[in-house]
Amino acid sequence: MFIVVVTIFENYTQWYSSLLTIFSLTIKRKLKTIRSMQDSTSKCTCTEHHMGGTICCCCRSDAEENEQLTSVILSRKPPPQEQCRGNLLVFINPNSGTGKSLETFANTVGPKLDKSLIRYEVVVTTGPNHARNVLMTKADLGKFNGVLILSGDGLVFEALNGILCREDAFRIFPTLPIGIVPSGSGNGLLCSVLSKYGTKMNEKSVMERALEIATSPTAKAESVALYSVKTDNQSYASFLSIGWGLMADIDIDSEKWRKSLGHHRFTVMGFIRSCNLRSYKGRLTYRPYKPKGFHPSSNVFSVYEKTTQQRIDDSKVKTNGSVSDSEEETMETKFQNWTLPDSDETLAVGSSDLEETVVIEDNFVNIYAVTLSHIAADGPFAPSAKLEDNRIHLSYILWKDIGTRVNIAKYLLAIEHETHLDLPFVKHVEVSSMKLEVISEGSHVVLDGEVVDTKTIEVASTKNHISVFSSTA
Template sequence: MCITRMFTDNVYFCLLLLFSSPSLPLSPPFSAYISFLTWTHCVYFGLSLSHLSLSALPHPSLSFSLSLSLSFFPSFSSSLPHLPVSLSGVAYSEVRRPCRLMLLVNPNSGRGQAMSLFATHVQRMLTEAAVTHTLVITEHQNHARELVREADLSQWDALVILSGDGLFFEVVNGLMEREDWEEAIQTPLGILPGGSGNALAASVNHYSGAPALLGEELLVSCGFLLCKGLLCPLDLVSVHLSSGQRLFSFLSLAWGFVADVDIESERYRQAGAVRFLLGTLVRLASLRVYRGRLAFLPAHQEGRTGEKEGESTRGAPASSPALSSSSSSPVSSSPVTSPPDSPNSSFCSSMSCGPTECSSTLRDSSISQDTHGELGFENFVHNNHTTVPPNNSTLHNASNNAIKLLQAAAQSRPLAKGPPDALLPPLEEPVPASWTQVQEEGFILVLAMYQSHLAEDLMAAPEARSQDGCIHLYYVLEGVSRAALLRLFLAMEKGGHMACGCPQLVYRQVRALRLEPLTPQGAITVDGEQVECGAVQAQIHGGLARLVTG
């Protein structure tokens, strides 16, 4: 029996080694067959994924084979130079040392099932992939922000968030508030969907080439991509508010209809992702017009069909010249390259990390409310079996009192560091002459996207990529009917809203923008988090962070 198994192992190993070679072209059916053999071999012959790393396997939802990882030879691969991998023209980083993850979980995000999802899916995958991880359960709003702002990041090779997009927003801004922000923001960031929107997780799944997935299927897919461990540059957008606060955004800036739906649908949080559909229907029933001024700096001087810089692209059928000229592949303002690997902020592409350490040995203690971020790391860490605290770390509130609390918290919080915003004038000064100013002042919505998805089932910017160096700006002018607006959102599920032929829908690729609301009506959100309503401007910084995309 042992001899038979050894022979079988060697046969399958040789097949994988031979047919996973990039230099050997395979037909899709045969490639799918090799992938099938790989997975059935793992199942029926008990080959542990700690020996056959997940990074060596094709995505379970794909029909083609990916390159074979050197994780088959852990001792040999550790002695080789680790060079960037290029897939589809994008530079992916590889690193050389074992992986240690800090896994941050918001237990009350979405339907409050994050800890259950961790126990039933995530923990099993990390254990099987031999990934050492420390579990951190957030206990209050901005808990994760305080943690990463003060923590010794050299203890981990990546920070992984199991929650909605709000916790990822906290982590990004906590890193950018550090004195060593340039090094800290290079710490690889991973996302596992555990909230209501899960826009970044859906975007990562989309970038991998996998089919659109929802719910636990999306979680499994993102967990697989996390275990593969390839890194891709992540654009961040610097957002300046009228109060003087500076934030860093990874997903979106919204004003009007979309922001109102996001905030007002909080009352339906227990419904999960369905809350956005309910919120959309309620807001459609009482459609608002928002008054404001919008200006932007185009991403390129001239379109492919010769359009001038100030012209806008209106919603049109997919075959029209207008759509083909402006919704083609995104144009980056500057070449984006993968940042150099840092020995203290790296992620193991093979994830062959030795024995799993799923439980932290650090003590579990409560959080004092008056420490203001000066806590040691041991205050934040929890054992895997810790009882979930009652507080929520991601809160939305549309009331005026909540806005005042947000402003007060912003004033007491350390200012974000970060690169200079060379494209942005002070908010009190007019925009430069090179900017395009939208003549209309009546809007239904303004939505600036830098990832492909706005929610699990909303592909708001199908052309967007995590490192394309563009802000994908959409706005809908007043005059659109409720039926037309509903058609737009229904088509957005598959990214087909630009083909709806809606003349009030305008799409531009920009590098910077300014929005000045003229009335107090309407909310403004950054990555789904409500900020004070007032003048706001933003500029994109290409490849500032690093994202685990598999």
């Protein structure tokens, strides 16, 4: 009994210590901001910005400051066309993370791109689906060498699903590389890419390396596997994760603290959810992974050596100038065929491969499936995952297996130390496809960090991939 009490005390002490540290840092940051505002004079002091335009230093409104930064960014003079090494389409989400993406671009990214003689067309997003609509309809995507996103995984997800709506989607996916400057609180894709090359997983190192790659004229890109997702009423392209239960709730319910706490919001909500633990009734169906002779490769290439259209033309030459049959079909039919041979059948009782299908109907605490190694910078969630590999790393926790709430606290703490999959109550399996059917209410279904309104979600590995900025020469 004494050991149990001590264990509970030690684990909860760690959580309370984290909370106190986070709130202390937050209060200090707020006080610093207040003092800065108090020290500023009533006279407006304005300075010339190195991108052109003027920035008001005593602007007290975030909206006004963002408006000024947007004006400066959009009014800058690009390098002469004849001197340019490349061309980027840039999406900036001014509200992502702590709301510093415009400032990051104006003060760091833009000037570095100018110095590297890389032209850019900027889109400052004004709300949900803005980037999706731009990429869905933009007629001149072929002229760009890549897309640069200043946000988190959510905007990458939105961008990919905008491309998915195009008739040339499956030509664009591998030939239009995506660069990321971390401005959101969730940066799993970027961290997974950078960790492959040994970047230390802390906020400073990730930002520095991301900036270096994004603004370098010698940037290289490589393949990241793409997954087919079907819900009750829509199909998606996915690259990162599917969640339901504990971790999905932590992600979405902590959004209200995004600007005040940044990525620390996950720790705070994790503590709250550990104390107020819930169970969720659902049916999980999956098919264990089998390679089926498919051997993905990294396909590393130089971002600025060719434009997207030149890469598309090259791919057509390699196939003797012919366009694949799938590209002549409707988008719906293409998406239905966009799977591997072992994952293109409905995962349901009665399937022809019933002997290979596992069905679990029970009360769950957490279901979380990832396709990349990291979901954040604090340690790999699936250490064995590879960028180009098309297997899904599924983990789940059943209510009947957890014992006490302390075990959930241990689980959340263990993620940072890469030992969470070793806990006896955590089940982990590599699958080629999975299906989740929500039976009870009370949790969000989350896809790549974004909530999807559905009672059923089905995920399958594919042979397709996207390309992501990953390194420099």
